[in-house]
Amino acid sequence: MLDVALATSFDTFSLEVAFTAQAGQTTVLLGESGAGKSTILRLLAGLQMPQHGHIRLHDVTYYDQTQHIAIPPQRRPFGYVFQDYVLFPHLTVFDNVAFGLRAQHLPRAIVKARVAEALERVRLPDLARRLPAQLSGGQQQRVALARVLALQPQLLLLDEPLAALDVQTRREVRQELRTLLREISITTLLVTHHYLDGLLFGDQLLVLDQGRLVQQGGQQELREYPRSSYVAELVGVNFFRGQLLRCENQTTCIIRLINSLDTDAATEIVAILKEQARGETVAPLSGQEIFVVIDPRSITLHHTRPEGSARNVFYGTIMHIIHLGSHTGNHDGKVRISIILDQTQAPLTAEITASSAERMGFREGETVFATFKATEASAYL
Numbered sequence: 001m002l003d004v005a006l007a008t009s010f011d012t013f014s015l016e017v018a019f020t021a022q023a024g025q026t027t028v029l030l031g032e033s034g035a036g037k038s039t040i041l042r043l044l045a046g047l048q049m050p051q052h053g054h055i056r057l058h059d060v061t062y063y064d065q066t067q068h069i070a071i072p073p074q075r076r077p078f079g080y081v082f083q084d085y086v087l088f089p090h091l092t093v094f095d096n097v098a099f100g101l102r103a104q105h106l107p108r109a110i111v112k113a114r115v116a117e118a119l120e121r122v123r124l125p126d127l128a129r130r131l132p133a134q135l136s137g138g139q140q141q142r143v144a145l146a147r148v149l150a151l152q153p154q155l156l157l158l159d160e161p162l163a164a165l166d167v168q169t170r171r172e173v174r175q176e177l178r179t180l181l182r183e184i185s186i187t188t189l190l191v192t193h194h195y196l197d198g199l200l201f202g203d204q205l206l207v208l209d210q211g212r213l214v215q216q217g218g219q220q221e222l223r224e225y226p227r228s229s230y231v232a233e234l235v236g237v238n239f240f241r242g243q244l245l246r247c248e249n250q251t252t253c254i255i256r257l258i259n260s261l262d263t264d265a266a267t268e269i270v271a272i273l274k275e276q277a278r279g280e281t282v283a284p285l286s287g288q289e290i291f292v293v294i295d296p297r298s299i300t301l302h303h304t305r306p307e308g309s310a311r312n313v314f315y316g317t318i319m320h321i322i323h324l325g326s327h328t329g330n331h332d333g334k335v336r337i338s339i340i341l342d343q344t345q346a347p348l349t350a351e352i353t354a355s356s357a358e359r360m361g362f363r364e365g366e367t368v369f370a371t372f373k374a375t376e377a378s379a380y381l
C-alpha cells in the first residue's frame, strides 16, 4: 500500500494531506484547478521537497522528514506521466520509450525487449519507427505511458491524462486507459478535475480542496454524503452545513445553517436524519455539526410567499436560468434555476420542467421564494 503524509507551503498556498492508497488499484485525486493536485504528484516523485511528512510504498520509505530520509527522484520506482507528456520530437517512438532504459545503461537486448513489451501494452507495436509528429494526440499519449511503463514502476502517477486531448480522442483514450490500468494493476494515483473521469477510473476517490483532503471514499460515499460544497456541486445536489438545534422526534430535526446572518426562522432547515449513516446508532447531539442535502428536483419556486404550513421557506435572487435539453415529443425539457439566498448568501438550485418555468415566467434578477418538504431534505453527520 501507498502511505503518504505531506505538508508544504508557498507564498499564498499551503498543502497538508495524509492518505493511503491500495496496492494494485487506481486512486483518483479529484480537485479544482489550483487545489494542489500536481503539487502532490511532484512531492511524491521527489521533484519538490515537502516541509514535513513521509512517503512509503510497500513498506519502503522514500521520504521521511523525521528520519532524514529523502531518496532522490531517479531512485524512486515511480512513473510520472506529465499533463502535457512532451516527447522528444527528434527521436522515434522506439527511442523515446528506450530513453530512460538507456539512461540506466541496461544491455541492448533488454532495452529492446522492454520497449517492445511496453509498446505492446499500449497497443502501438507497429509505430516504433515513427516520429512523434507523425502520431495522433492519443497515440502520443500512449507513447508517454509506454515510456514510463518500460521502467517497470511500482507506482504510476498520472497528471490529467486526458486533458490535452480533443473531445473525440478523449473518449477513445479514456476507455483504453481504463482497460490498460485494470490489466497492468500497478498502484496508480490519477489526477483529474473531471468528476466523471474520477468515477470511471477511481476505485477510491480523494477530494482535494485548497490543499486539504475534504473527503475520501467510493462513488456511493460521495454521492450520498457530500461533505463540502465542492463535492455537492460535483454530485449535483444542494448542500448546507449547519448545527443541530433539536430533534422533534427520532428523525425530524431542526438545523441552523452556518453563516446565518441572524436568527430568523428562514435560516433554519427542518430535515430528516438519514438512516443513521453507515450503521452508526449514536443519536446526534444538539450543537453538533451536520450536513443537509436536497435534490434540485425537490425544490418548488414561487413569486410570492406561499400560503400554508410549509416549514422550509427561503427567499433569494435568481442568478441564472439554464435550459437543459429541449421539449421532444412527450418529453418536457428541464430548467435549472440558480438562486442566492438572501439570509445566508448560500446558493440554491431548483430544477423544474421547462413548461412550468414558462408558465411561471421566472426571470434572472427576480426575488423568489423556494420551498421544500422536510422529507426531501436529508441530514447526516
Ligand SMILES: Nc1ncnc2c1ncn2[C@@H]1O[C@H](COP(=O)(O)OP(=O)(O)OP(=O)(O)O)[C@@H](O)[C@H]1O
Residues within 6 Å of the ligand: 010, 011, 013, 031, 032, 033, 034, 035, 036, 037, 038, 039, 040, 193
Ligand atoms: N513552486 C511553486 N511556487 C509557488 N507557488 C506554487 C508552486 N507550485 C505550485 N504553486 C501554487 O500552488 C497551488 C496549487 O498548484 P497545483 O499545480 O498543485 O494545482 P492543481 O490542483 O494541480 O491545479 P491544475 O489542475 O491547474 O494544475 C497554486 O496556487 C499554485 O500557484
